[in-house]
Amino acid sequence: MSLTLLWTDMMVWILIVALLAWGWVVSRSPQVKKQWHTIFRSPVAMASAIVLIFYLFFTLLDSVHMRFHVENGSVKSSASEHVQYRGEMVSLLDLLFSHTIEKTERTYSAPFATHEYTKSIVVDENDVTRQEYLPLKHVKVSKGESERRDILQRSLTATMLGLCVSLLFVFLHIALNGKGTFGEKVRRVWYGETELPWRTAYLAFTLLLVTFVWMYMLSHHYHVLGTDKVGGDVFYQSLKSIRTGVLIGILTTLVMLPVSIVLGISAGFFGGWIDDVIQYIYTTLNSIPGVLLIAGAVLVMQVMMDNNPQWFETTLERSDLRLLFLILILGMTSWTGLCRLLRAETLKISQVEFVTAAKAFGVSKWKIIFRHIMPNLMHIILISVVLDFSALVLAEAVLSYVGVGVDPTMYSWGNMINQARLEMAREPMVWWSLFSAFIFMFILVLAANLLSDRIQKVLDPRSRS
Amino acid sequence: MLGYILRRILYAVPILIGVNLITFMLFFMINTPDDMARAQLGAKQVTPQMIEAWKAEKGYDKPLFLNSKASGIEKVSDTLFMQESLKLFAFDFGFSDANRDIGSDIKERMGPSLAIALPTFFIALITNISLALLLVLFRGSVLDMSMMVIAVMIMSISGLFYIIAGQVLFSKIWHWVPISGYEPGWSAVKFVILPVIIGVFAGMGAGVRWYRSIFLEQINQDYVRTARAKGLSEISVLFKHVLKNGMLPILTGVVVVIPSLFMGSLIMESFFGIPGLGSYTIDAINSQDFAIVKAMVFLGSVLYIIGLILTDISYTLFDPRVKLS
Numbered sequence: 156m157s158l159t160l161l162w163t164d165m166m167v168w169i170l171i172v173a174l175l176a177w178g179w180v181v182s183r184s185p186q187v188k189k190q191w192h193t194i195f196r197s198p199v200a201m202a203s204a205i206v207l208i209f210y211l212f213f214t215l216l217d218s219v220h221m222r223f224h225v226e227n228g229s230v231k232s233s234a235s236e237h238v239q240y241r242g243e244m245v246s247l248l249d250l251l252f253s254h255t256i257e258k259t260e261r262t263y264s265a266p267f268a269t270h271e272y273t274k275s276i277v278v279d280e281n282d283v284t285r286q287e288y289l290p291l292k293h294v295k296v297s298k299g300e301s302e303r304r305d306i307l308q309r310s311l312t313a314t315m316l317g318l319c320v321s322l323l324f325v326f327l328h329i330a331l332n333g334k335g336t337f338g339e340k341v342r343r344v345w346y347g348e349t350e351l352p353w354r355t356a357y358l359a360f361t362l363l364l365v366t367f368v369w370m371y372m373l374s375h376h377y378h379v380l381g382t383d384k385v386g387g388d389v390f391y392q393s394l395k396s397i398r399t400g401v402l403i404g405i406l407t408t409l410v411m412l413p414v415s416i417v418l419g420i421s422a423g424f425f426g427g428w429i430d431d432v433i434q435y436i437y438t439t440l441n442s443i444p445g446v447l448l449i450a451g452a453v454l455v456m457q458v459m460m461d462n463n464p465q466w467f468e469t470t471l472e473r474s475d476l477r478l479l480f481l482i483l484i485l486g487m488t489s490w491t492g493l494c495r496l497l498r499a500e501t502l503k504i505s506q507v508e509f510v511t512a513a514k515a516f517g518v519s520k521w522k523i524i525f526r527h528i529m530p531n532l533m534h535i536i537l538i539s540v541v542l543d544f545s546a547l548v549l550a551e552a553v554l555s556y557v558g559v560g561v562d563p564t565m566y567s568w569g570n571m572i573n574q575a576r577l578e579m580a581r582e583p584m585v586w587w588s589l590f591s592a593f594i595f596m597f598i599l600v601l602a603a604n605l606l607s608d609r610i611q612k613v614l615d616p617r618s619r620s
Numbered sequence: 621m622l623g624y625i626l627r628r629i630l631y632a633v634p635i636l637i638g639v640n641l642i643t644f645m646l647f648f649m650i651n652t653p654d655d656m657a658r659a660q661l662g663a664k665q666v667t668p669q670m671i672e673a674w675k676a677e678k679g680y681d682k683p684l685f686l687n688s689k690a691s692g693i694e695k696v697s698d699t700l701f702m703q704e705s706l707k708l709f710a711f712d713f714g715f716s717d718a719n720r721d722i723g724s725d726i727k728e729r730m731g732p733s734l735a736i737a738l739p740t741f742f743i744a745l746i747t748n749i750s751l752a753l754l755l756v757l758f759r760g761s762v763l764d765m766s767m768m769v770i771a772v773m774i775m776s777i778s779g780l781f782y783i784i785a786g787q788v789l790f791s792k793i794w795h796w797v798p799i800s801g802y803e804p805g806w807s808a809v810k811f812v813i814l815p816v817i818i819g820v821f822a823g824m825g826a827g828v829r830w831y832r833s834i835f836l837e838q839i840n841q842d843y844v845r846t847a848r849a850k851g852l853s854e855i856s857v858l859f860k861h862v863l864k865n866g867m868l869p870i871l872t873g874v875v876v877v878i879p880s881l882f883m884g885s886l887i888m889e890s891f892f893g894i895p896g897l898g899s900y901t902i903d904a905i906n907s908q909d910f911a912i913v914k915a916m917v918f919l920g921s922v923l924y925i926i927g928l929i930l931t932d933i934s935y936t937l938f939d940p941r942v943k944l945s
Contacts, residue, residue: 439638444920446886450905451646451913458655458908545776552778553887557902572780579788593781601776608772 156223159244161475163482164218166406171215193613198355200609205359206602209367210397217248217398220471244471248398252391255374258293260386263578266587267377269294269302295376309373317368321361328357381587383574393591395566400599403482403551403561404544410486415494416536420524422494423501433498437491445488446557452484453559474562481554481561485547493539497532504531534614541607545600552596568592621936625929632925639921640705640914647910648700704914713915718907722915726897732802733896735812736888737881740819744827745874747820752831753858756839767828774825783891786818800893815888834869838862867938875931878923 160168181187195201222244249256263272270288278284296305329340333349347354370379370390380389422433440448460466460477467473504510504527513523554560555569563570575589657671707714713722755764791799797814838844839862847857889898897916904912 435634435638439635439642442635442921442924443639443642443917444880444924447901447913447917447920448642448646450901451643451917454905454908455646462655549778552780556780557886557890558906568778569780572778572784576784579784579792584788584792589781589784593777596778597776600778601773604772604776 156221159220159222161218161220161472162479163402163406163475164220166409166479167214167218167402170405170409190613192351194609195351197609198352199605201352201356202359203602203606203609205356206363206598207606209363210401210599210602213248213394213397214401216251217246217395219247220244221246244469248394251371252374252388252394255378255388255391259388260291260293260378260382261289262382262386263384263585264291264378264382264386266379266381266389267306267373268381269296272583272585291378294378306373306377309376310369313369313372314365316372317365318361320368321364324364325357325361329353380591383588384578389588389591392566392571392588393568393595396568396571396592396595397599399478399561399565399567400548400551400596402478403485404547404603406482407485407489407547408540408543410483411490411493412536412540414486415490415492415497416532418490419494419497420501420528420532423498424505424520424524424528430498433494437494440488441491446554448488449484449554450557450559452487453481453554456480456484470564474565477562478565485550489543489547493536496535496539500532500535501528504528534616538607538611538614541603541610545603545607548596548600548603568596621933625933628929628932632922632929635925636709636918636921637705639917640708641701643914643917644701644704647914653700708915708918713918714911716904716911717909722912725900725912726915726919729895729897729900731804731896732808732894733889733898734881735808736815736819736885736894736896739812739816740885741877741881743816744820744823748824748827749831749863749870751824751828752835753863755828755832756835756862757854757858759836759839768832771825771829774821775829776825777822779822779887782818782822783888786814787891790814800891802892802894811892811894815885815892815894819885819888830873831866831870834866835862838865841865864938868935871931871934871938875927875934876924878927878930 181191195204261271264270265272268291270290273288274286275289276284277287277289296302297308300308326341329344330337332353333340335343343349344353344357373379374388374390378388378390380393383389383392418433418437422430456477460473460480467476510523510527513527518526551560551567552569552572555567556573560569561567571588571592575585575592578585578588653675654671657674658666661670661674711723713726716722716725751767755767758764787799790796791814797810800811802808802811835858843865844857844861847861848854852860886898886902888894889896890902893899901913901916903909904916
């Protein structure tokens with residue numbers, strides 16, 4: 156087994172390291188720390204953050220890719236079969252769900268179904284042809300139990316297990332967090348007397364964990380969210396799509412930030428011809444309809460990739476490169492808005508007394524930018540980052556639907572919706588793929604919107620009135 | 621005023637040249653005319669002669685920026701970039717790679733696009749503003765809070781779901797309107813009504829929040845306090861003062877949307893099978909028809925710039941303090 160880093164994996168882990176470093180810096184500045192404290196004093200913000208961390212956790216789980224040697228005897232046969240099938244690269248999430256990848260059905264099946272969704276023609280031993288619903292190959296109802304009782308029993312066990320695990324985490328956190336005896340701390344959390352709304356956080360965490368454990372445990376015996384046209388498990392697909400959505404949301408802003416910060420500040424601070432040139436560039440880019448620019452760039456990239464097949468060894472690498480390109484393109488088309496904001500704000504700050512004083516003292520321009528201007532722009536940058544995130548997740552779905560988004564072989568909510576379009580026209584309707592994509596996407600975007608609302612409210616001086 | 625507009629129009633020229641340059645580079649620097657020829661002719665059984673012939677026929681056989689064979693001014697003018705761009709400024713879009721007249725295609729498809737875009741635009745504007753005013757009137761109440769929660773939820777759902785859900789409910793289950801298609805004239809109504817409703821609803825969350833925040837910003841200002849002190853009722857304060865003063869930020873947001881009115885909604889049109897400019901563009905993108913995409917990008921940019929100029933002009937109409945100079 157060897158670890159393999161895809162391009163986007165690398166970016167995501169660099170981002171995580173950067174975030175941790177930034178968190179460390181923030182924790183040393185009492186002023187900024189207090190601001191973050193204020194943000195999380197709202198229960199809604201706290202719960203949203205927990206949801207986002209959950210999604211991030213799955214993204215990270217799916218961003219550790221490895222290769223197994225096929226001849227390696229120590230690897231389970233299931234994993235190596237899967238390796239051959241999938242172009243030799245699996246992520247931790249794939250390992251966790253190897254049972255669902257391996258056990259594909261023949262075709263559509265509804266959530267928790269025991270039989271296929273459509274009738275098939277069967278010839279029985281008396282040579283009579285009949286149409287009937289075939290049982291699913293990999294659904295295991297315990298012997299002597301009705302299906303409903305079986306599901307109920309398994310659900311009960313799974314829920315208990317989920318509760319135990321989450322309580323363990325919660326108590327561990329309570330024990331390590333804050334001062335006082337353990338009992339006292341538990342009491343304070345229970346009555347909601349803590350400074351930060353930990354009760355809400357624990358509740359959200361427990362809810363998410365129990366739901367996941369329940370679905371995961373049952374996915375060993377049933378298809379919890381049904382199967383798609385070729386019998387693939389929809390639950391697994393929805394979880395795989397998380398990485399695509401989250402990556403586009405966070406990495407795009409990462410790509411665009413340096414460009415808009417550097418250009419925005421330079422335009423506002425230096426003025427003159429630099430300002431003119433930068434303004435010209437962003438007005439020009441801005442006046443091209445966004446979708447067209449993205450579509451055009453993706454098309455060009457597609458042709459380029461078709462002409463250079465030697466760039467990638469596996470299909471996964473190919474779709475990963477396409478994702479990377481998409482992120483770059485989205486970043487390049489979306490920096491203009493923030494750049495314009497930063498330019499205006501820099502112009503304003505440059506006129507404020509402390510900057511004029513610094514100039515009069517002969518402080519160098521770079522020092523003024525880093526000491527005085529940058530810190531005063533941070534809130535705008537942060538607000539625009541959190542606001543953009545949900546818009547980008549939604550944009551991914553639309554672009555994939557139009558055919559200029561991620562690779563069609565890559566799991567993404569856009570691709571799921573795209574497929575669902577034909578399924579809705581079927582009689583009877585196949586609704587679960589669309590439903591799963593909807594739920595997974597909705598929860599992510601809703602959490603992001605709620606958190607960004609709160610951040611904007613706390614950090615934006617204008618909204619304090 | 622006239623001088624100002626003239627200057628703005630002149631200022632638009634370098635921007636449009638820039639737009640052309642970007643689209644041109646996008647398509648020709650990475651993706652050579654040879655690639656395009658191969659894509660158009662079908663990748664497999666193409667001979668170099670066929671590629672040359674195709675390029676000569678479409679006029680893609682010239683050098684990109686600098687023609688070293690020509691002399692004098694022709695060194696710059698007899699190039700692919702100049703040939704392709706200059707015509708656009710005269711709104712001569714030429715022929716598509718599939719040999720259709722782009723100009724007449726655009727004229728033909730503008731109607732269906734507008735038939736969806738205009739009603740969506742106006743209905744959305746009116747409902748969003750009136751809802752926002754209503755919420756501001758009842759600010760801080762349960763109605764306000766719950767509507768804000770609903771607005772965030774509406775915002776968090778991808779537009780694709782509204783379209784699919786709308787089609788399933790209204791067309792497939794209830795059979796109120798046809799699933800897709802278009803007919804010119806008054807019979808277009810039954811094809812247009814569902815996309816319009818979906819368009820209005822999908823934009824409602826973001827719209828109401830945006831207008832509400834504009835009005836709330838106004839309501840804390842001194843002039844509102846003065847108006848109240850004069851004894852004006854809350855409703856007339858809202859409609860006579862707040863709405864009027866909120867017009868400036870509203871205009872800024874609204875006018876920028878105008879180009880997308882003509883361009884049509886890419887997704888909506890392709891979902892509902894409406895032969896407008898949006899689906900035209902999507903088809904062109906899918907068939908790699910550079911000529912059409914270039915024309916649409918140019919058209920979109922022109923409209924955007926017109927929109928910006930219109931914003932500035934409309935400022936003077938709503939706020940006499942703004943003087944154009």
